[in-house]
Amino acid sequence: MTDKKSTPEVEEVVASDQQTETEDTSIELSEVEVDQTEIEDTAADKQAIESLQTEVNSLQNALVEAQEQALRAQADAQNVKRRSLQDVEKAHKFALEGFSKSLLPVIDSLERGLETANRDEPGQKAMCEGIELTLKMFIDVLQKHNVEQLDPVGEPFDPQYHEAMSMQESPDAEPGTVLAALQKGYTLSGRLIRPAMVIVAKPSETKIDEKA
Secondary structure (H helix, E strand, O other), rough: OOOOOHHHHHHHHHHHHHHHHHHHHHHHHHHHHHHHHHHHHHHHHHHHHHHHHHHHHHHHHHHHHHHHHHHHHHHHHHHHHHHHHHHHHHHHHHHHHHHHHHHHHHHHHHHHHHOOOOOOOOHHHHHHHHHHHHHHHHHHHHHHHEEEEEEOOEEEEEOHHHHEEEEOOOOOOOOEEEEEEEEOEEEEEOEEEEEEEEEEEEHHHHHHHHHH
């Protein structure tokens, strides 16, 4: 047998093949490293996007809450303003109501004075004229402040504005009609401050017997 001896050409080919294999392996490892890097970069980008989306959602929720708080604050301010105006209006009305009520007994006295006075007597005629003038001035002042007098004689009885003191038969009036006002009533801006004390007509017993 003859021993095979390595020649320089064979060794060179073998070395070249090994170098090629090493380079291929290095390329594959490099590609793996590149893929791993891309995966890591993609994961990092995804995490960053999720973080930004979370922050955006948080800011949007904060904005919605701030808008709701602003709307509530605006509504509260409007309610406070409206209540303040109502309180001022009520205070004004109540003050005016108290002042008006304090004048009503004076007006009642002047009206009773006119009813009891004898105009035929020379000495009382001038006095009656003075009382009438004073009474008119009082009524005019009240009307300027939306205080109206209720004199319901001849009108149907209205329990919202009238207080029945008694009932009487009357051949000339329909049942339920106000025959007389013992004391006149008053309203302030349409609201009752004192009812009129009245006498109301009732059906005559004769008519009731006839119907029976």
